[in-house]
Amino acid sequence: MTDYTEVSRKALKQDRVAMCSCFGCKTVKRVKPLKFGFFGFGRHPKCKVHRVPLVYLDERIGEFVSGTLACLFDKSGLPPKELVVLVKDKFPDDLNAFVSAWVYSIIIGRGAPVASHYLDAITTAYMGNLTKKQVKALNLDITDKKKLAKALKDNEEIIKGIKEMAHQYARFLKHLRVHSEVLVNIQELEPISDRLRSALEAWQSVMMKEEKKLWKIQEKQDIPLSTVKRFYDDVLNANICGCLLSISPERNKKKTITAFDRFSAYFEFRKEGLAVKFTKSDIKDLRKNNKIRSQLNRSAKINNQNRLSYSEMFLPEELEFLEEESINILKIDSKWSWLSKDLAEKYFLSVLLPYYIIEPNLNRNKLSLLGFSPFLKKIKKIKDIHFSKLKEKYLKHDKRKLLHLMNTNFGEDRIRRKLQNATSKINNLTDRILDKVILGTDYSLFEEFLLKTHKN
Numbered sequence: 378m379t380d381y382t383e384v385s386r387k388a389l390k391q392d393r394v395a396m397c398s399c400f401g402c403k404t405v406k407r408v409k410p411l412k413f414g415f416f417g418f419g420r421h422p423k424c425k426v427h428r429v430p431l432v433y434l435d436e437r438i439g440e441f442v443s444g445t446l447a448c449l450f451d452k453s454g455l456p457p458k459e460l461v462v463l464v465k466d467k468f469p470d471d472l473n474a475f476v477s478a479w480v481y482s483i484i485i486g487r488g489a490p491v492a493s494h495y496l497d498a499i500t501t502a503y504m505g506n507l508t509k510k511q512v513k514a515l516n517l518d519i520t521d522k523k524k525l526a527k528a529l530k531d532n533e534e535i536i537k538g539i540k541e542m543a544h545q546y547a548r549f550l551k552h553l554r555v556h557s558e559v560l561v562n563i564q565e566l567e568p569i570s571d572r573l574r575s576a577l578e579a580w581q582s583v584m585m586k587e588e589k590k591l592w593k594i595q596e597k598q599d600i601p602l603s604t605v606k607r608f609y610d611d612v613l614n615a616n617i618c619g620c621l622l623s624i625s626p627e628r629n630k631k632k633t634i635t636a637f638d639r640f641s642a643y644f645e646f647r648k649e650g651l652a653v654k655f656t657k658s659d660i661k662d663l664r665k666n667n668k669i670r671s672q673l674n675r676s677a678k679i680n681n682q683n684r685l686s687y688s689e690m691f692l693p694e695e696l697e698f699l700e701e702e703s704i705n706i707l708k709i710d711s712k713w714s715w716l717s718k719d720l721a722e723k724y725f726l727s728v729l730l731p732y733y734i735i736e737p738n739l740n741r742n743k744l745s746l747l748g749f750s751p752f753l754k755k756i757k758k759i760k761d762i763h764f765s766k767l768k769e770k771y772l773k774h775d776k777r778k779l780l781h782l783m784n785t786n787f788g789e790d791r792i793r794r795k796l797q798n799a800t801s802k803i804n805n806l807t808d809r810i811l812d813k814v815i816l817g818t819d820y821s822l823f824e825e826f827l828l829k830t831h832k833n
Contacts, residue, residue, distance in 0.1 A: 387411055390410060391410070391531065391532065391533060391534045391535070392407055392408065392409050392410075392511070392532070392534065392535060393407075393408050393433055393434075393534045393535070393538065394406070394407050394408070394433075394434045394435075394503050394506055394507075394535065394538050395407075395408050395422060395431035395432060395433055395434060396431060396432065396433075396434045396437055396438075396499065397424035397426070397427055397429065397431060397432075398424075398429055398430075398431070398432045398437060399424070399427050399429065399637075399641075400441055400444065400637040400638075400640050400641045400644075401495065401635065401636070401637025401640075402424060402426060402427060403495070403498050403499065403502060404424045404425065404426060404427075404431070405434065405499060405502035405503055405505075405506060406422060406431060406506060407506035407507065408422055408431070433538075434499070434503065434538055434541075434542070435537055435538040435541035435542070438499070438541060438542055438545050439541070439545055440644060441492075441495075441545075441640065441644075442496075442545045442546075442548055442549050443644060443647065444640040444641060444643050444644030444647070445488075445489075445492045445549065445640050445643075446548075446549070446552055447643040447644060447646065447647035447652040447654075448487050448488065448613075448639050448640050448642075448643035448652075449483065449484045449487050449488070449489055449492075449552070449556075450483075450484075450552065450556070450654045450655060451487075451610075451643065451646075451652045451653065451654070451655070452652075452653045452654065452655040452659060453606070453610040453614075453652075454483045454486075454487060454610070454613065454614070454617065454655065455479070455480070455483075455655055455659060455660070455663065456475070456476065456479045456614075456663060457614055460580060461476075461663055463576065463580075464573065467576065468570065468572065468573045468576070470570075471569050471570050471573045472663075472664065473565070473567075473664060474566075474567040474568070474569050475569055475573065475621075476660065476663045476664055477561065477562070477565045477566050477567070478566060478567075478569060478621050479617060479618075479621065480560060480561050480660055481561045481563075481566060482617050482620035482621055483556075483617055484553060484556055485617075485620050485626065486613060486614075486616040486617030486618075486619065486620045486626045487613050487616065487617065487626075487639070488626070488636040488639060488640070489553065491636040491637075492549070492636070492640065493549075495637075496545075496546055496549065499542070500542060500546070503538065503539070503542065507535065510528065511532050511535055513528070514528035514529055514531075514532050515532070515535070515536065515539065559657065560657055560660065569621065574621075574622065577618055577621060577622060578622060580618065581615050581618040581619055581622065584611050584612070584614060584615035584618070585612075585615045602645070602646065602649055602651065603651060605642070606642075606646050606651050606652075609639065609642055609643070609646075613639065665697070665700060702720060
């Protein structure tokens with residue numbers, strides 16, 4: 378957190394503008410130095426509403442903007458995983474429209490209009506607290522150059538405050554512009570279907586109940602900050618969902634959690650590293666299943682009668698893996714024709730191993746769907762080719778050692794023992810290479826899994 382100074386008229390040398398440290402409070406006051414350094418009342422001005430000491434505006438305004446941006450562009454503001462899965466499964470044709478509409482509504486649902494009005498109010502109050510002489514100096518409305526220079530020098534702190542406000546307002550608007558021009562393509566916005574709309578209404582009605590829970594857990598001191606953030610995210614995601622349903626997020630004026638409570642909370646989340654800004658790649662990840670679907674649709678037209686459809690050939694997890702590795706499924710002739718030594722380990726760790734961890738007692742039908750037998754055969758072919766080269770390399774190395782031994786005065790028994798040791802060393806080496814190069818360190822789990830399936 379930026380260190381800000383509580384206002385003390387005794388330490389002031391020039392007029393400065395101060396504000397309440399509570400986010401959302403519009404108390405703004407011009408503070409003057411004490412006469413002769415000690416005459417005057419109200420040496421430590423306080424907010425009349427919150428009864429807390431005022432702080433200098435140019436030190437506090439940056440924290441408000443940081444908290445606002447942390448709230449508006451937090452990665453948790455993207456559609457929740459369970460909602461994305463629901464749309465992909467039940468309304469796949471609406472996925473693009475849903476993601477575009479949600480991302481477009483994030484800043485509105487999370488309180489950007491409230492923050493904008495507050496910054497406008499602070500700016501107006503700041504200018505309203507200045508004297509006519511100070512306004513003239515700011516407008517450079519003094520003809521005498523010496524008087525103008527003196528006026529600017531006497532009002533350095535006032536000018537500094539205005540520059541800081543302008544900088545923070547520009548920073549806020551810059552992020553909003555990036556959101557509207559880079560993260561969202563307005564041309565792609567489409568209305569969602571009525572069926573999806575009904576599903577979102579049901580989801581929102583459930584999530585809106587989280588606000589009551591949030592109010593209760595805030596009274597407890599032993600709740601982890603990450604848990605508090607999860608409740609905030611649920612409440613704000615319900616607001617964003619309401620925007621998709623044409624419901625204003627600020628329609629209920631009696632809400633227990635105000636917009637400024639959010640900004641203050643998200644400033645703390647950001648300080649603790651819990652609030653992370655989302656990027657364009659995060660938005661693309663939400664749409665990735667639609668890319669696979671479009672490829673499947675094209676392949677279905679091409680192979681309508683003669684070939685097995687790719688949706689039947691591959692599991693959804695396998696399709697996602699192929700897309701992540703940039704493998705074009707339209708060019709795949711058979712299920713395992715794409716497999717290589719480098720991809721085998723990745724496929725095992727990301728697709729097959731999770732099934733083993735989640736469902737250790739899979740039935741035979743599910744195993745046949747996963748295609749363990751063809752996968753193992755393909756791996757063995759790769760292994761034989763790879764190991765034959767490695768064995769040849771290491772055998773050559775050990776033969777050189779044996780020839781060196783034969784030229785010495787050692788007996789035949791000693792040479793035979795050396796040969797046996799060399800052979801066992803090569804066998805151990807190939808086993809280690811199988812673990813590390815082909816299937817990674819989790820190959821033992823995979824072997825155990827295969828043994829279980831053969832017993833069944």
